[in-house]
Amino acid sequence: MDKQGMYNETEVSLQKKLTRSEIRQKKRRRLLKRVIVFVLFTVTLVLLALSPLFNITKVEVYGNQHYKSDSIVNATDIVIRNNGFKILSKGIKNIFLLRYMEAEQSIEESHPYIKDVKVKYVIPNRFRIDIIERKPVVSIPYIGTNLIMDKEGVILDAVDDAKRPSIPVVTGLKFERYELGQPLHMNNPESLRIINTLIETIAQSEKGTGVKLTGLIKYMDVSDLNKVMINLDSRITVNLGNLDNLAYRLDFLKQIYAKGLKKNEKGFLDLTTGNNPNFIPD
Numbered sequence: 001m002d003k004q005g006m007y008n009e010t011e012v013s014l015q016k017k018l019t020r021s022e023i024r025q026k027k028r029r030r031l032l033k034r035v036i037v038f039v040l041f042t043v044t045l046v047l048l049a050l051s052p053l054f055n056i057t058k059v060e061v062y063g064n065q066h067y068k069s070d071s072i073v074n075a076t077d078i079v080i081r082n083n084g085f086k087i088l089s090k091g092i093k094n095i096f097l098l099r100y101m102e103a104e105q106s107i108e109e110s111h112p113y114i115k116d117v118k119v120k121y122v123i124p125n126r127f128r129i130d131i132i133e134r135k136p137v138v139s140i141p142y143i144g145t146n147l148i149m150d151k152e153g154v155i156l157d158a159v160d161d162a163k164r165p166s167i168p169v170v171t172g173l174k175f176e177r178y179e180l181g182q183p184l185h186m187n188n189p190e191s192l193r194i195i196n197t198l199i200e201t202i203a204q205s206e207k208g209t210g211v212k213l214t215g216l217i218k219y220m221d222v223s224d225l226n227k228v229m230i231n232l233d234s235r236i237t238v239n240l241g242n243l244d245n246l247a248y249r250l251d252f253l254k255q256i257y258a259k260g261l262k263k264n265e266k267g268f269l270d271l272t273t274g275n276n277p278n279f280i281p282d
Helices: 003-049 069-074 084-088 092-097 101-110 190-205 246-260
Strands: 058-062 114-122 126-133 136-142 145-150 155-159 169-171 217-221 228-232 236-241 267-270 278-281
Touching (some): 058 069, 084 114, 092 101, 101 114, 136 190, 190 217, 190 228, 236 246
Parallel strands (some): 058 126, 136 169, 169 217
Antiparallel strands (some): 136 145, 145 155, 217 228, 228 236
């Protein structure tokens, strides 16, 4: 190889080294610029977040029926005139989602009727609390009190007779203890499915008809799932059997109650005997 060739090869090698060095320097400069921009952006956000512009002026509650708004707000540590971002500062996730999750947990734990809650920070100066409440469906007698239960088996309250809502009483459930806000641990969990099936089928059967059974049902007895009993208007006890052909039996029951019985008549009605239900008057 001649001297000219060796010179050209050395020059190319040098240029490559210089190019690599320049590339590394450019990468460092870009990284430094990004760090500076991020720091400036963060500082700006912090200064803005601590500005009086983000001080809370009101807390709004939506969707609550059982609980008063003040009770729900008091379950949080949101204080009017406190900075909104400072309130969220218990968790990075709170700030990114603009949700106060610790407050949500506190509300759920202290209010059994609440099924779901979201506490949202609405920039710049308010919090919005959206509530979904559970609906009581039955009452369960238990050692001198009444346990109020929703369709998922969650115990919402324990009240005396004077405060018991107008919902059917259920007997025949087997359990040893309960905890407010938690599902009831039943020894016969199939009973809950039977209760829900009965309530939902009754509601379906009432659509488009004049006869309503829902408000008439005083109690349900699920102690024997092959002989489910209901009581109408504290006058008529009805044997629905194992709930086979339940929709048909309910339609039959509505006709008998509306047209086949006198208004003051009392007794026992057996709907498990086919097309010829048996009524035994008291």
